[in-house]
Amino acid sequence: MPAKPKVAFYWCASCGGCEEAVVDLAEDILGVVEVLDIAFWPVAMDFKKADVKALPDQALVATLLNGAIRTSEQEEMAHLLRRKSQYLIAYGACAHLGGIPSLANQFSREQLLRYVYEETPTIANEAKTRPLPSSQSNGNRVTLPEFREVVRALDQVVEVDYYVPGCPPTPKLTKAAVVALLEGKLPPKGSVLAPDIALCDQCPRKATKPVDVSFTEFKRPHLTALDPEKCLLAQGVVCMGPATRGGCEAVCPAANMPCTGCFGPTSRVRDQGAKILSSLCANVAAKDEAGIVKVLDGIPDPVGTFYRYGLAKSLLRRKADVAAAEKMPAS
Amino acid sequence: MNSEKTSPPAPDGAWSPRIVAFFCNWCTYTAADLAGVSRLKYAPNARVIRLMCSGRVDPQFVLDAFARGADGVLIGGCHPGDCHYAEGNFKMLRRFQLLKRLLRDMGIEEPRLRLEWISAAEGEKVKAVINDMTARLKSLGPLGLPRQFAEWDSEVVKLTETIQEQETKEAEVTHAS
Numbered sequence: 190m191p192a193k194p195k196v197a198f199y200w201c202a203s204c205g206g207c208e209e210a211v212v213d214l215a216e217d218i219l220g221v222v223e224v225l226d227i228a229f230w231p232v233a234m235d236f237k238k239a240d241v242k243a244l245p246d247q248a249l250v251a252t253l254l255n256g257a258i259r260t261s262e263q264e265e266m267a268h269l270l271r272r273k274s275q276y277l278i279a280y281g282a283c284a285h286l287g288g289i290p291s292l293a294n295q296f297s298r299e300q301l302l303r304y305v306y307e308e309t310p311t312i313a314n315e316a317k318t319r320p321l322p323s324s325q326s327n328g329n330r331v332t333l334p335e336f337r338e339v340v341r342a343l344d345q346v347v348e349v350d351y352y353v354p355g356c357p358p359t360p361k362l363t364k365a366a367v368v369a370l371l372e373g374k375l376p377p378k379g380s381v382l383a384p385d386i387a388l389c390d391q392c393p394r395k396a397t398k399p400v401d402v403s404f405t406e407f408k409r410p411h412l413t414a415l416d417p418e419k420c421l422l423a424q425g426v427v428c429m430g431p432a433t434r435g436g437c438e439a440v441c442p443a444a445n446m447p448c449t450g451c452f453g454p455t456s457r458v459r460d461q462g463a464k465i466l467s468s469l470c471a472n473v474a475a476k477d478e479a480g481i482v483k484v485l486d487g488i489p490d491p492v493g494t495f496y497r498y499g500l501a502k503s504l505l506r507r508k509a510d511v512a513a514a515e516k517m518p519a520s
Numbered sequence: 521m522n523s524e525k526t527s528p529p530a531p532d533g534a535w536s537p538r539i540v541a542f543f544c545n546w547c548t549y550t551a552a553d554l555a556g557v558s559r560l561k562y563a564p565n566a567r568v569i570r571l572m573c574s575g576r577v578d579p580q581f582v583l584d585a586f587a588r589g590a591d592g593v594l595i596g597g598c599h600p601g602d603c604h605y606a607e608g609n610f611k612m613l614r615r616f617q618l619l620k621r622l623l624r625d626m627g628i629e630e631p632r633l634r635l636e637w638i639s640a641a642e643g644e645k646v647k648a649v650i651n652d653m654t655a656r657l658k659s660l661g662p663l664g665l666p667r668q669f670a671e672w673d674s675e676v677v678k679l680t681e682t683i684q685e686q687e688t689k690e691a692e693v694t695h696a697s
């Protein structure tokens with residue numbers, strides 16, 4: 190019997206939800222284990238980096254890597270797994286687009302460290318101790334990975350073969366990706382392994398989506414009693430459906446919540462945030478500046494709303510003056 | 521060799537702002553033409569891109585212009601009520617309002633994006649607007665996003681090079697043994 194193909198799962202800057210999604214394959218995971226040899230999966234199995242290093246190059250058929258890249262250690266692991274894998278797959282919104290962690294690209298590293306280690310209301314750290322990449326302890330040198338300036342998606346660090354989108358990806362898409370890998374039925378390199386259509390096409394509310402939406406106000410979903418059947422845009426709630434790739438089968442609108450965009454854009458859109466901004470604004474009813482501004486005030490945080498899962502891969506990537514702020518001498 | 525794409529050197533070698541200007545075919549573009557024919561002298565800092573309507577300015581174009589090194593983006597459209605496609609300039613006005621806020625949140629100063637209504641007869645206004653915007657951008661200084669991207673990514677490039685060096689060394693050791 191030929192040896193089972195080897196795969197690895199790895200996580201970087203992530204919440205653990207993507208790991209959970211793999212576990213959520215439930216009984217199916219047993220089927221996966223039957224046909225695959227899991228060679229590395231830190232969250233569930235006791236293999237070490239040395240085991241991966243010891244493998245010949247390309248010994249792994251695939252690595253499914255989730256999480257954004259924030260530290261030098263994550264970069265090193267990404268390089269190592271890239272080298273050992275025939276296919277490197279960015280699994281989940283963070284590896285695909287930077288995910289929620291990349292919203293931190295609105296702040297400098299200094300701002301983040303200062304807040305977390307000194308200013309958070311729940312912290313007591315009078316000595317203002319911060320983790321250092323290198324320090325001495327009892328005559329030993331202790332090292333930590335570097336905390337990078339910028340949060341990145343996986344393909345901003347190493348070459349990526351395929352992307353499985355979602356926060357987290359659905360079991361169905363995960364299974365489809367694994368099957369496609371095993372059967373060698375893969376689309377062109379660089380593809381996102383999900384349908385290339387807008388989410389609205391899969392939404393049960395599509396029939397009630399007006400051709401001409403006209404916004405007189407934007408309502409916040411947590412402050413609004415939502416009709417469970419009518420298109421959310423028609424109810425004045427920001428729904429990212431028109432600017433988001435389908436594939437999840439519209440689970441959020443089906444649960445009476447607007448889509449927040451976790452599958453990222455379709456292949457025809459370069460910048461998901463700019464695209465939804467374009468479409469929402471065009472349909473504001475007001476024609477005078479004051480009236481327009483008043484309606485748009487209903488979207489208090491455009492960056493957090495439109496780039497919730499993808500600031501790292503947006504055209505601007507990161508707040509522009511952050512680097513300048515970082516370089517300023519500490520006062 | 522000049523690899524600095526973000527700031528075109530002026531004849532005297534000093535930095536001078538680069539403005540990407542999206543002009544509507546029916547009004548501002550014609551006005552810019554008129555300004556040329558009338559031999560009006562104004563700052564040479566705007567690279568004009570002609571579109572059929574200001575409503576065609578996809579906000580992606582604006583972000584892409586900044587990401588590729590523009591210091592400012594100017595959009596010129598027909599006066600309200602005069603758009604050849606009825607609503608295009610209102611769509612632009614609405615997008616402009618939120619885009620301004622989004623850019624501010626992303627650290628890009630307000631004067632870097634400007635929307636003006638300029639009719640085909642207003643060659644003088646083209647001159648005044650471009651001169652004024654150039655002056656304001658001069659006092660703001662370069663935005664230089666491509667340079668910032670390269671700076672941010674130097675941390676990644678450095679590690680990649682170190683790893684490549686290590687791998688080459690390891691490969692040499694393996695071959696030698």
Ligand code: SF4
Binds near residue numbers: 388393428429431
């Ligand atoms: S609810 Fe959202 S996803 Fe569904 S049709 Fe409306 S805009 Fe599209």
Ligand code: SF4
Binds near residue numbers: 437
């Ligand atoms: S509806 Fe939108 S936010 Fe919800 S899972 Fe699908 S893509 Fe993600």
Ligand code: FES
Binds near residue numbers: 574603606608609
């Ligand atoms: S045609 Fe000029 S702005 Fe629409």
